[in-house]
Amino acid sequence: MSGESPPAGAGAQDDVPVPPGLSEAFRRFADDVPLMMWRSDAQGRAVHHNKSWLRFTGRALEEELSAGWRSGLHPDDFDRHARIVADAFLAREPFTVEFRLRRHDGAYRWLLDTARPLSEGGDFRGYLGSCFDITDRKHAEEHIERALAEKETLLAEVYHRVRNNLQVMVSLIGLYGRAAPEPCRGSFEALGQRVRAIALVQQHLHEAPHIASIDLRDYLHRLASGLGQLRRTGRIGVHLGGIGTGLVEPRTANALGMIVAEIVAECLDATAESVACAIAIDIDAPAGAPVRLTIVSGAGDGAESGRANIPKLGPRLIAAYAAQAEIAVTGTAATDDPLRLQLPEARVSGPA
Incomplete structure (x- = not known):
């Protein structure tokens, strides 16, 4: 109770009568x-x-x-x-x-x-x-609700600013690419596509139901679907398999999204427009153990040469994204050398 005393004469109830039927x-x-x-x-x-x-x-x-x-x-x-x-x-x-x-x-x-x-x-x-x-508890809950609402508003504002800035970057890259010598235009186009992929990663992070704890399987499924429509629609497929899932913080989800986007881009850069690319992602999330991902990238039958004069920066970018989120990484995503990622234990909850 509040611990405050009632006004004089208002609470003197030491000799209350016993109601009928009450012992x-x-x-x-x-x-x-x-x-x-x-x-x-x-x-x-x-x-x-x-x-x-x-x-x-x-x-x-x-x-x-x-x-x-x-x-x-x-x-x-x-x-x-x-x-x-x-x-x-x-x-x-x-x-x-x-x-x-x-x-x-x-x-x-x-x-x-x-x-x-x-x-x-x-x-x-x-x-x-x-x-x-429970007044103090209710006030605390109201304070938390207001803080969460303010946080959501701030995150929405940040997301819109980031999205607008990325759109400006894509436009600038396109302008410079069209003005560049013919041998350089492929690199500018690849850079613009990667910036669009970054925007897509940010969009799906923003749309996660619980931004502080993101369901890995749901997030990668939504992102993979978006990446499949971003470039060469109908000729890029991302298959998500494995057992279980994990809850990860935004930093880890962002790094994984960037890695998947880079693998997709690398596959598309290495093949002709008429060739389909297939990306397989397996999630291994046993209870009480770190979450691991295995990613394999490859082109379908009849693969042709991709665009020339595009720097092969994928391995360096993937290593940089993984390091930002303390993700252990090995492999190249080739069929005979899958890319293996182990998420930091402290950042992951058990399987859903």
């Missing part, structure tokens, strides 16, 4: 309990409130009996409370409800009310309930 032993027990308690009859009328309750409200017992105590309910909670209690009485089931009650100083405090039905000889006799002051 003296129960009253003494209820009054000695250091929390707010109440009891109702089979019709839902209050027949007793203990001393802790009366000290809280600063009212006499006679004022609280029957439905009198409901005058202290917050107007916004009145109908909801009545509905929950009525449903419980009809079913003769325990119930729990949160509501605001006016304290002796006029302040409304949040209470958690827990009640159970009473029976005697098989006959329903009403309810016995107890209340805890």
Whole structure:
């Protein structure tokens, strides 16, 4: 409870009368309990409130009996409370409800009310309930909700700014590429495509249901689908296999997204427009062990030469992305030398 004293004369309840049908032993027990308690009859009328309750409200017992105590309910909670209690009485089931009650100083405090039905000889006799002051908890929850809303707003603003800046970069790269000598244009085009892939990675991070803890399989599935439509639509396929998944933080998800995007780009750069590329990603997420990924990239039958004069920076970029998120990496993503990634243990939860 709040610990504050009621105004003078308002809470002197040391000699409250014993309601009819309520034993003296129960009253003494209820009054000695250091929390707010109440009891109702089979019709839902209050027949007793203990001393802790009366000290809280600063009212006499006679004022609280029957439905009198409901005058202290917050107007916004009145109908909801009545509905929950009525449903419980009809079913003769325990119930729990949160509501605001006016304290002796006029302040409304949040209470958690827990009640159970009473029976005697098989006959329903009403309810016995107890209340805890949860105002501080409710305020903390409201503070957290406001902070999360502000964070989501900030993340949305950052995402839109990043997306707009990336779009400007793509446009600039395209302008310089068209003005560059013919042998250099392929490199400019490849760079622009990689920037678009970066934008796609950021988009799917932003769209994750829980940005602080991202479901790896769901994230990679959505990203792979997007990458498949970003360039050479219908001729790039990303297959996601393996067992289990893992929850990763944004830094790890971002690095993995960039790695997958680079592997896709490398495969497309190395093949002609008419050739299909296939990327296979297997997730191995056993309970209690680090999450591992195996990635294999390859072109379909009849592969032709890709574009010339494009720097082969894939291995260096993949190593740099992995290092940023403390991901252990080996291999080249070739069929005979798969790219193997092990996520940092501290960043990963168990399989879903």
